[in-house]
Structure formats: structure tokens, C-alpha cells
Amino acid sequence: MEQKHISSAFDNELSDLREKILAMGGKVERMIASSIKSLVERDTSLAELTIAKDHEVNADEVAIDERCLDILALRQPTAKDLRFITLALKIVTDLERIGDKCASIAKQVRTLNAEPSFTLNIDVKIPYMAQWAAMMVKESLDAFVNHDTDLAGKVCKDDAIMNELNDKFQLELLTYMKEYPDAIPRALKISYISKSLERISDHATNIAEIVIFMIKGKDVRHTASLCNNCAG
């Protein structure tokens, strides 16, 4: 009976940890959306809000790390539970860095909004990339919660699409810069934003790889089968 009581308390702790990670994930998904909305709608106040939100995400990482350490010390979990907690430590690092990237995008937006608007058709392509990135983050966390390696595999494959979207857009920007050298400083900021969205998809891919590692109990990270497009 006592054993059952401990086990149930432990289950609650794991479930609570899972909820905390999902809440942090939801927060960074919203940061992706708001950083890009602040660009398209030239809304500097929203950019400022996104920048401020990064502190919350940093605090979330610290709190979840401490929670993981507490559980490891008190419960000394083994097998699947040990794998879950130690890899949660890795996942939150990626989520925190997605938050960093959103704040960096919002900082670029803040300076862009103080300059003349950009004539290249950014209000379609950049939001489209942002939707992909946010979807990949969501799906990587869904895969984490539902122990769904198929979905995690899909995220790894979607990373190739994001790389292609970014590559094509960078080429367009390059042509634009050659034609309008005066617009180079603004074009470089847009280029940075596009690359940041691509980096966010890399983080989602890292999370997906970690999920596969956690479930399959062996490491498929950095191998060719799922993730040809993960490196650098």
C-alpha cells in the first residue's frame, strides 16, 4: 500500500513535469507567432512584448532543470523514467534557445520598423516559414507526450522542407540586394529572420531526435535514417 502511494506520487510528479514542458512549449510557439506578427504588422510594441517574454522562458528552463534534479535525487528512477527525466533536461535547452531566437527576431523587427518598409514580398513567405517552424515545435512536443516515433520522424523530414524554403528565400534576397544596394542593411535583417526560423526548425528536429532516443532506448541521433538534414 505504501509502495503504491509512493508510486502514485511519483507518477504525479512525472505528469506535472510533462505539463510544465508542454506549457513552456506553448509559450515559445506563441513567441514564434508574435515575433513574425510584429514584423508583418510593423507592431513594435508586440516586438517589445516578445523580447520581454524571453525572460519567462529562461526562468522556465531553470525551474524545470531544478525539478528534474529533485526528482532524480529523491526518486532515483531507473529504466524508462530515468530516460524520460534526463532527456527532459535536454529538451528544455532546445525550447529555451527557440525563445532566444524569437527574441532575436523581435530585436531585428524593432530596428526594421524604424526604417522604411521593405518592398520584397516578405508578408507571405516569412509567415509561411514561421507557421512551419511553429508546427514542427508543436509536433515534436506532441511526439514527446504521446511517445510517437512516427510523428517524431515526420518532424525530422519536415526539417528538409524548412531548409529548402530558407535557401530559396536567401537566393531571392541576394538578387534583391544586387539590384538595390541601398536596401542591403534591411535585406540582411530579413535574411537573419529567415535563417532564425530555419534554426528554430533545427531545434524542433533536435527535440524529435531526442524523443526517438527516449522511446527506442538506443540512439538514432545523427544517423542517416531519419535525419539527413539535421546537421549545422
Added chain:
Amino acid sequence: MEQKHISSAFDNELSDLREKILAMGGKVERMIASSIKSLVERDTSLAELTIAKDHEVNADEVAIDERCLDILALRQPTAKDLRFITLALKIVTDLERIGDKCASIAKQVRTLNAEPSFTLNIDVKIPYMAQWAAMMVKESLDAFVNHDTDLAGKVCKDDAIMNELNDKFQLELLTYMKEYPDAIPRALKISYISKSLERISDHATNIAEIVIFMIKGKDVRHTASLCNNCAG
């Protein structure tokens, strides 16, 4: 006696884990140097070697992760040892991503070396930045091994210098691109290399923050005192 035997075996395991992390660190330091040497000396074979080395670093991360999980499961460490192992899990992620960045630099070098050489004075500034980045990686790992929070604090402060070096160099590149629009594609690759070195210094700073966390037992990450320059 039996207890002492176990304790000594455990100490050896921890010491072996530390050595493995240092060896991985040494590998990525050499990758930083070789990626930049391949740029300055236009040595495409060396760039290829650097790209190939990334697979080794990826394998190192996987092996160290598995080692950490084994130790956690078998030894169920507490307090300082628990903190050491769980945070080793985080440190190797940063080392692996430094390896990724070096491989990405070498890929840019490979295409740059197939084009006419670049007239802007890159053979002084880029190697200087690379030396800073490599030094920061080394010092962050020295801080880890020697439990040296002062050195870890120095790494966090050095990050500001790297950011400044990169910002100044990006401005120079911007002026250059305006003047020579035909050189924009090559200039953008150099710009990417400079930013990658700056990103490597961010990873060293992340390691330094984790070391401080490990030693002080409370989280100073993402706080203003040491690391104003860590975000995004």
C-alpha cells in the same frame, strides 16, 4: 572495505567521464582551428577533413549520453555527483553543436575556395575571432574540470568581446557589399562564418553558465550578473 571498493570504482567512472568530455572538447577546438585554416590557406582538403570530423563528434555525444545514463542507473548518485552527471548531459550538447558549426563553416569554405579569392582583409580578423572562440571553449572546459567559477565568469564576459568583434566585422562587410555588389554572394558566406564563430562563443558561454550552476548549486543562468550577453 566493500563500500570503499564501490566508491573508488565510482570515482574512476566519474574521472573517465570527465576525460571523455575533455577529449571531445579538444576535438572541437581543433575543428575550429582547421575550419579557419582551410579558409585562410584555401585548403579544400582540410575543409573536407573538418566536415568528416563532425561525425566523430556526433558519435562522442551519443557515447557520453549513454555513459551518463548508465552511471545514473547503476550508481544512483546524489548531491554534487548527480549535478555533475546531469549537467554533463547538457555540456556535450553544446560541444556537439560547436562541431556542427565548424562543419558548416568548412562547407562554406569549400564553395568559397572554388571562387576567386576575397579582397577584404579576412586573413587577420577571422583567425583572430577563431582564436577567441577556441580559447573560450577551452576555458569553459577548464572551468568545468577545475570547478573554477572565476574562469567561468571570465568566459561569460569574453562573450561580449566576441559579439563586438562580429558586429564590427559585419559592418565592414556591409560597406564592402554596397561598394562591390558582384561580391555579395562571397561576402555573405564570410558573414556567415563570422556569425558562426560568434555562435561558437555563445555555446562556450552556455557551458560556462552550466559550470557555475553546477558548482554554486543554484542557477545563475540567464541572470544579469555574469551574462548580459548570452541571449540570442
